[in-house]
Amino acid sequence: MNNRVIIELTYITAAVLFCFGIKMLSSPKTARKGNLVSAFGMLLAVVATLLYKGLDLRWIVAGMALGAVTGVLAARLVQMTAMPQMVAVFNGFGGAASLLVAWSEYHIRQPERIGLMPIAVAATVIIGAVTFTGSMIAYAKLAERIPGRPILFPHQHLVNAVLGITALGCTVIFLMSPAAHYGLFLFVMLIALVLGILLVIPIGGADMPVVICLLNSYSGLAAAAAGFVILNNVLIVSGALVGASGIILTRIMCKAMNRSLANVLFGGFGAVRRGKEGYRGEVKSLSVEDAYYLLEAARSVIFVPGYGMAAAQAQHVVRELGELLESNGAEVKYCIHPIAGRMPGHMNVLLAEANVPYEQLVEPEDVNPIMDTVDVAVVIGANDVVNPAARDEPGSPLYGMPIIEVDRARTCIVIKRSLNPGFAGVDNPLFFKPNTRMLFGDAKEVVSALVAEFKEAA
Amino acid sequence: MMVMLLFIFVLAMFLGFELISKVPSQLHTPLMSGSNAISGITIVGAIIAAGRGDTVFTVILGVLAVFLATINVVGGYVVTDRMLGMFRHGGRRK
Secondary structure: OHHHHHHHHHHHHHHHHHHHHHHHOOOOOOHHHHHHHHHHHHHHHHHHHHOOOOOOHHHHHHHHHHHHHHHHHHHHHOOHHHHHHHHHHHHHHHHHHHHHHHHHHHHHHOOOOOOHHHHHHHHHHHHHHHHHHHHHHHHHHHOOOOOOOOOOOOOHHHHHHHHHHHHHHHHHHHHHOHHHOHHHHHHHHHHHHHHHHHHHOOOOHHHHHHHHHHHHHHHHHHHHHHHHHOOOHHHHHHHHHHHHHHHHHHHHHHHHHOOOHHHHHHOOOOOOOOOOOOOOOOOOEOOHHHHHHHHHHOOEEEEEEOHHHHHOOOHHHHHHHHHHHHHOOOEEEEEOOOOOOOOOOHHHHHHHHOOOOHHHEEOHHHHHHHHHHOOEEEEEOOOHHHOOHHHHOOOOOOOOOOOOOHHHOOEEEEEEOOOOOOOOOOOOHHHHOOOEEEEEOOHHHHHHHHHHHHHHHO | OHHHHHHHHHHHHHHHHHHHOOOOHHHHHHHHHHHHHHHHHHHHHHHHHHHOOOOHHHHHHHHHHHHHHHHHHHHHHHHHHHHHHHOOOOOOOO
16 A cells, blocks of 8 residues: 555645645745645645546546636636635635535445444535535625625524524434435535525625634635545644634634624624714815825825725725825825725735735734824725724724724824715714814725825926 | 544644734735635545546536535635735835
8 A cells, every 4th residue: 555655645745835834824925935835735635636546537637627727717817806705705615515525425435323424424514515605695795796784584593593403403313324314414404505694694794804714714624524524634634724724813803893703693783773863063074185285294194994995996096195195205004904894804905906015004003002193094995993982982882892093193084985884884973073074985086086186286 | 543533633723723823914815815725625535536436426526526626726826826926015116
């Protein structure tokens, strides 16, 4: 079995490369190389697997070729603003693949009695199915194929609980004598597929970063479970790494919103409009020209981008404006809230696409202490992450969420389409503060107009 | 054997926690799409399922799994590389 030993050793090498790859992802300087290291590990694992004796390669090669072409095209053609839904789709496919692996193994081996293999089969199928349909719903929400707001129906939790318990019960019966219960196996798979849909539809657009992280974690766990089905080390190790990474990201996202995971998953947050009475006070709007004079005189400017910038595809003009401000002598920073956008790090990717050097991207903890010295804070399509109610009003649903305290800057310009509340449905007292100026309009048009003003003056 | 594998699984989870808690937030998206590509490792299982040719049905399941897992792997790595290629540091501009 020399062949076998070589394959196993290659798997170990692949696992080590994955670890190195992930480690190198922790610094922007080595990240790209790290990704290549990890990809090389994957290549090794695939080649090693092809060495197994007696494999009929024809269909495999056909499947791989078709998949590779599809993958490359999708990855190359997708717009940067559409990145969250792309990641969701890839993720769902991974989950589905693990499910299919477990299914085919069960189909062949048909174990007579309970054991770790059938348990692993059940776990893979359930996690894989939830990952698949959950990711597809996340995709549909992010791509706005279906409404991004939470979709609620009466007794939602009860329905989910009943389905969950049914699935669990059926799984137990299935495990008693797996071979005899093929029908039950398919039934459990079906319930899990439905559960994946039902668990994600009540979650609103701005909570998507959490959901994507969680589904990412599930796809890893599904792969690890599939590893237990076919007794393969490299699947278990890699799956566990991804599972852990997803869990950590999920925790970071929840912490950034000061909400528990249960609240995000089952809260139906943002479905109901809370806070009955709106804020009173004067809203001061200003023209593009006035905004230009403010920015022209500013020595320090902080941009706070949000999903609105992504939706308007405004990242390039924002960078242009930033450069003009810099050549005008101002210090320019971009402050990014961890949950801004639709997936973790979404804003960073967009600004990187627009050629903003990553040294200029800062986090709320870096900016808040010096906010009083900032001349102008420009909020572009962000809302809840700059809502002072999260700091000042214990009754607010946002209360306790760490925010970027732009209200403490000398002047705050908010570029926004209207006074509508943000995703959370909470009015934003920032708009009524004496030092806030509203600049109404589409982010891209408004910022382009500002850029034009600067160019005219030069 | 199974206990051994469980042991490996637990250790790998800890290793994952250790490795990833150090990633800065600006790299969260590439981390996610990169680790997402790693979860496509299930392609190994898919290849075996598709290639053994036990029954027509399992070959169909296997090939479909190979197809989906390959999209996950290839797409995941390419998209991550594309994103990371855009990250650059300052001083480049005049």
